[in-house]
Amino acid sequence: MNRRAPRTATTRHVTEINRTAILDVLREHGPLSRRDIQERTGLGSATIERLCSALIEEGAVELAGQVRPSVGRPSTLLRFASSARAIVAVDVTEYTARGRVVNLGGTTLYEESQTFDLDGGDAGSVRLNGLLHLVDRLTSPQTGVTAPIVAVGITVPGIVHSGVVSKAVELDWREVPLADIVSARCGLPIHVENDANATAYGEWTSGALAGAHSAVALVLGARLSAGIINEGHLYRGHRSAAGEIGFLLNSTASFARYFPEQGDVESSLAAQVLPFAAREGLHGRRIGPAFRAMMACCRAGDSEAARARDEFFDSIALALVALSVVLSPQVIVLAGAFAQYSEESAEQLTRRLVGRIPWVPRIAVSELGFDAAITGVSALTIEHARSATYLA
Numbered sequence: 001m002n003r004r005a006p007r008t009a010t011t012r013h014v015t016e017i018n019r020t021a022i023l024d025v026l027r028e029h030g031p032l033s034r035r036d037i038q039e040r041t042g043l044g045s046a047t048i049e050r051l052c053s054a055l056i057e058e059g060a061v062e063l064a065g066q067v068r069p070s071v072g073r074p075s076t077l078l079r080f081a082s083s084a085r086a087i088v089a090v091d092v093t094e095y096t097a098r099g100r101v102v103n104l105g106g107t108t109l110y111e112e113s114q115t116f117d118l119d120g121g122d123a124g125s126v127r128l129n130g131l132l133h134l135v136d137r138l139t140s141p142q143t144g145v146t147a148p149i150v151a152v153g154i155t156v157p158g159i160v161h162s163g164v165v166s167k168a169v170e171l172d173w174r175e176v177p178l179a180d181i182v183s184a185r186c187g188l189p190i191h192v193e194n195d196a197n198a199t200a201y202g203e204w205t206s207g208a209l210a211g212a213h214s215a216v217a218l219v220l221g222a223r224l225s226a227g228i229i230n231e232g233h234l235y236r237g238h239r240s241a242a243g244e245i246g247f248l249l250n251s252t253a254s255f256a257r258y259f260p261e262q263g264d265v266e267s268s269l270a271a272q273v274l275p276f277a278a279r280e281g282l283h284g285r286r287i288g289p290a291f292r293a294m295m296a297c298c299r300a301g302d303s304e305a306a307r308a309r310d311e312f313f314d315s316i317a318l319a320l321v322a323l324s325v326v327l328s329p330q331v332i333v334l335a336g337a338f339a340q341y342s343e344e345s346a347e348q349l350t351r352r353l354v355g356r357i358p359w360v361p362r363i364a365v366s367e368l369g370f371d372a373a374i375t376g377v378s379a380l381t382i383e384h385a386r387s388a389t390y391l392a
Helices: 011-029 034-041 045-058 123-138 178-186 195-206 252-256 264-279 287-299 303-327 339-353 369-390
Strands: 061-067 075-080 086-092 096-103 108-115 149-156 159-161 164-167 190-194 215-220 224-230 233-235 331-336 362-365
Touching: 011 034, 011 045, 011 061, 011 075, 034 045, 034 075, 045 061, 086 123, 086 369, 096 123, 096 369, 108 123, 123 149, 123 178, 149 178, 149 195, 149 369, 159 190, 164 178, 178 190, 190 195, 190 369, 195 215, 195 224, 195 233, 195 331, 195 369, 215 287, 215 303, 224 264, 224 303, 264 287, 264 303, 287 303, 287 339, 303 331, 303 339, 331 339, 339 362
Parallel strands: 086 149, 149 190, 215 331, 331 362
Antiparallel strands: 061 075, 086 096, 096 108, 159 164, 215 224, 224 233
16 A cells, blocks of 8 residues: 655745744734744744844834843834735625725725726626726725735625636626636736625624624625624635525425526515515615615505515525524624614514524624625735735
């Protein structure tokens, strides 16, 4: 029997690990002196001196003044240079793309939007070209940002796997190798993320899901989807298709149909709310805007809208029962089109879950609102950019 030779660490691997250790302690605990870094990492003084000098020269670490001990010479403090590099983050929706330039410390340095001109022409191509033009501007000197851009993050509605947008009905994209297309345009590493995942990560790092070990962001947009935080990590599942809860089946009657574009739950939701969208002159099958139209009618005392609302939340609650029984999240945050009616939506869903499942998660209101997805993809891209910096 052939045995594989044991893998050994090369000098380069050891250097990468040591660089990572230094940058991690500076990012989490800095500013620190070289002696502080040595105590926290266990690395030798010669290694600390050599790698810190290299990191300062690269711009990954910067000087942060001096500290004078009670005895001996002053020590120079070092800190992670979060302002020395930046990333671009873009949130693509049906009608617009919104972009930010953000430094590695998470501070927004510049923001700009691109509205898609969908009158005439192929809508999918218009959106792709609009996105590319926005990335061109955000990575150009015209933003006034002097820090070099080291990565681009993009969030889109739809299933994304390995940089390929396999299905985004709202954007008219199917099997679009988005990461490769954008990378060829700007020459930078590209991270592409599903909008529900980005929303969950944004709320987890900076919003209503902060501190939760297991949580879900329920996003109501043109479709219904969920971003999942499981055991302290973003969970994407096989081929990154986890959280597509709009494709859950309502009953055994569902086996008489197929759902190539819109899932069974989504089809039910659309049927319940679209008549109210039509009253407002809204067209298409976008659930989110139709939901808002229905809820406005409810507030105006429309009894027909009230019946539709009850059926709508029944359908949502059935999906949450399946999600909660399998994942048992601590918190479910309502995002997207729920925002304007989030308190009422939380009450409607909680009332339906109590007494029906072993553990009822807390239904929370989004704290980031419209910024959730772009905040999430910014944070994810910063993590990727930091890893690239560490292993440079």
